Amino acid sequence: xxxxxxxxxxxxxxxxxxxxxxxxxxxxxxxxxxxxxxxxxxxxxxxxxxxxxxxxxxxxxxxxxxxxxxxxxxxxxxxxxxxxxxxxxxxxxxxxxxxxxxxxxxxxxxxxxxxxxxxxxxxxxxxxxxxxxxxxxxxxxxxxxxxxxxxxxxxxxxxxxxxxxxxxxxxxxxxxxxxxxxxxxxxxxxxxxxxxxxxxxxxxxxxxxxxxxxxx
Amino acid sequence: xxxxxxxxxxxxxxxxxxxxxxxxxxxxxxxxxxxxxxxxxxxxxxxxxxxxxxxxxxxxxxxxxxxxxxxxxxxxxxxxxxxxxxxxxxxxxxxxxxxxxxxxxxxxxxxxxxxxxxxxxxxxxxxxxxxxxxxxxxxxxxxxxxxxxxxxxxxxxxxxxxxxxxxxxxxxxxxxxxxxxxxxxxxxxxxxxxxxxxxxxxxxxxxxxxxxxxxx
DNA sequence: CGAATTTTTTAGGTCTGTCTAAAAAATAAA
DNA sequence: TTTATTTTTTAGACAGACCTAAAAAATTCG
Ligand SMILES: [Mn+2]
Ligand SMILES: [Mn+2]
Ligand SMILES: [Mn+2]
Ligand SMILES: [Mn+2]
Numbered sequence: 001x002x003x004x005x006x007x008x009x010x011x012x013x014x015x016x017x018x019x020x021x022x023x024x025x026x027x028x029x030x031x032x033x034x035x036x037x038x039x040x041x042x043x044x045x046x047x048x049x050x051x052x053x054x055x056x057x058x059x060x061x062x063x064x065x066x067x068x069x070x071x072x073x074x075x076x077x078x079x080x081x082x083x084x085x086x087x088x089x090x091x092x093x094x095x096x097x098x099x100x101x102x103x104x105x106x107x108x109x110x111x112x113x114x115x116x117x118x119x120x121x122x123x124x125x126x127x128x129x130x131x132x133x134x135x136x137x138x139x140x141x142x143x144x145x146x147x148x149x150x151x152x153x154x155x156x157x158x159x160x161x162x163x164x165x166x167x168x169x170x171x172x173x174x175x176x177x178x179x180x181x182x183x184x185x186x187x188x189x190x191x192x193x194x195x196x197x198x199x200x201x202x203x204x205x206x207x208x209x210x211x212x213x214x215x216x
Numbered sequence: 217x218x219x220x221x222x223x224x225x226x227x228x229x230x231x232x233x234x235x236x237x238x239x240x241x242x243x244x245x246x247x248x249x250x251x252x253x254x255x256x257x258x259x260x261x262x263x264x265x266x267x268x269x270x271x272x273x274x275x276x277x278x279x280x281x282x283x284x285x286x287x288x289x290x291x292x293x294x295x296x297x298x299x300x301x302x303x304x305x306x307x308x309x310x311x312x313x314x315x316x317x318x319x320x321x322x323x324x325x326x327x328x329x330x331x332x333x334x335x336x337x338x339x340x341x342x343x344x345x346x347x348x349x350x351x352x353x354x355x356x357x358x359x360x361x362x363x364x365x366x367x368x369x370x371x372x373x374x375x376x377x378x379x380x381x382x383x384x385x386x387x388x389x390x391x392x393x394x395x396x397x398x399x400x401x402x403x404x405x406x407x408x409x410x411x412x413x414x415x416x417x418x419x420x421x422x423x424x425x426x427x428x429x430x431x432x
Numbered sequence: 433c434g435a436a437t438t439t440t441t442t443a444g445g446t447c448t449g450t451c452t453a454a455a456a457a458a459t460a461a462a
Numbered sequence: 463t464t465t466a467t468t469t470t471t472t473a474g475a476c477a478g479a480c481c482t483a484a485a486a487a488a489t490t491c492g
Contacts, residue, residue, distance in 0.1 A: 028439080043440095046479080058455085061488060062488095102325065102330055106325060246470075255452080256471085265449090
């Protein structure tokens with residue numbers, strides 16, 4: 001892979017962890033190291049590089065935080081990742097649990113026109129195969145949809161699967177084998193069959209009119 | 217077997233130059249360096265690595281040559297490169313002059329199932345957008361088609377464009393602007409308009425029954 | 433508060449792939 | 463067949479990204 005692959009992965013990690021922890025917070029190098037499966041000193045070094053490039057600022061012993069430029073670049077990466085995942089599932093017929101690692105490579109392909117054409121080819125999708133929103137070309141995420149953790153949803157009302165939280169492969173495979181995928185309608189009685197560990201990962205929304213029928 | 221982009225590009229260069237120069241010939245490190253836009257000592261170093269990996273053999277001061285394993289790996293790279301080029305042109309609507317650099321990146325994506333699915337998605341194409349044959353999953357190139365350089369084709373007979381030789385971007389753009397693409401039928405009078413420098417790059421075959429009509 | 437623990441950075445190495453400059457081998461010319 | 467030229471390899475450096483071990487700062491706790 002090209003040289004910037006690792007830089008870009010660090011950038012994305014900083015973005016992801018920063019989003020999780022709230023806007024103005026500093027992300028610890030330890031957290032990034034764990035997320036990237038790398039040792040903390042390696043992250044410190046890379047954070048310095050990102051700082052040089054104007055992608056992040058670094059407060060020693062506090063953590064790192066993206067600059068506006070860094071955030072913009074991170075969003076193009078997220079966009080590419082999720083568009084490729086969509087392509088792999090929608091067009092090539094991959095399962096939703098198979099695409100993350102491949103998209104992790106594809107997201108680093110450097111070509112603006114490629115991303116635009118892929119986006120158009122897919123019909124400008126707004127969410128990826130895991131229900132995560134796809135940033136627009138201008139770097140805006142349409143976070144208009146309000147999703148609720150399945151476990152917090154009222155027990156007597158039906159709902160519809162809108163996204164899965166942390167796309168761990170195993171979780172996705174097990175959900176699929178239970179007949180649960182994006183858009184699946186869950187009635188109160190359906191929920192009894194879902195193990196807690198899986199239910200924790202599922203985000204739901206009110207049942208929409210144009211639902212996808214369950215295949216059970 | 218950890219692979220890297222640069223190793224793979226060296227492997228492919230060795231394959232390409234080896235094919236051009238005939239089966240049993242040794243490829244000079246200088247030729248590879250020129251082809252890869254790298255200095256000769258870098259190639260020497262990489263040839264040693266490929267030799268370690270069992271991909272090539274090296275005769276000092278003579279050159280390098282692929283082993284059967286190396287040839288097999290090189291063919292999977294060529295296959296990936298040409299499948300991606302086909303995808304970019306056929307599905308995403310790129311021009312044939314735009315796809316080489318992007319495919320040069322995409323060919324290094326590491327996923328066997330991705331290649332197979334892409335191949336199926338494209339309908340198992342046998343040639344890429346430049347007319348070059350696409351190796352099969354088993355590493356076989358169907359070189360059944362006999363193409364003739366346009367300049368050697370009898371002046372009074374019509375022919376059909378089957379491939380372009382060295383896919384230089386400028387050449388491809390100029391050919392397109394003359395209305396010449398893959399499958400274009402060239403009648404004797406059409407050939408008068410084609411500059412020598414361009415005609416040199418064109419390979420033709422006898423006019424087939426199901427030709428693509430020219431857009432002029 | 434001050435000592436013990438945890439977190440983070442610095443210091444110093446390794447590995448890969450590149451470079452330039454110099455040495456060695458092969459080839460061409462006289 | 464010697465000498466000159468070209469080609470190729472070796473030697474030594476450098477940059478990026480990673481590591482372990484040790485030092486420094488921040489945090490926790492008695
Ligand atoms: Mn990645
Ligand atoms: Mn996703
Ligand atoms: Mn390449
Ligand atoms: Mn091609």
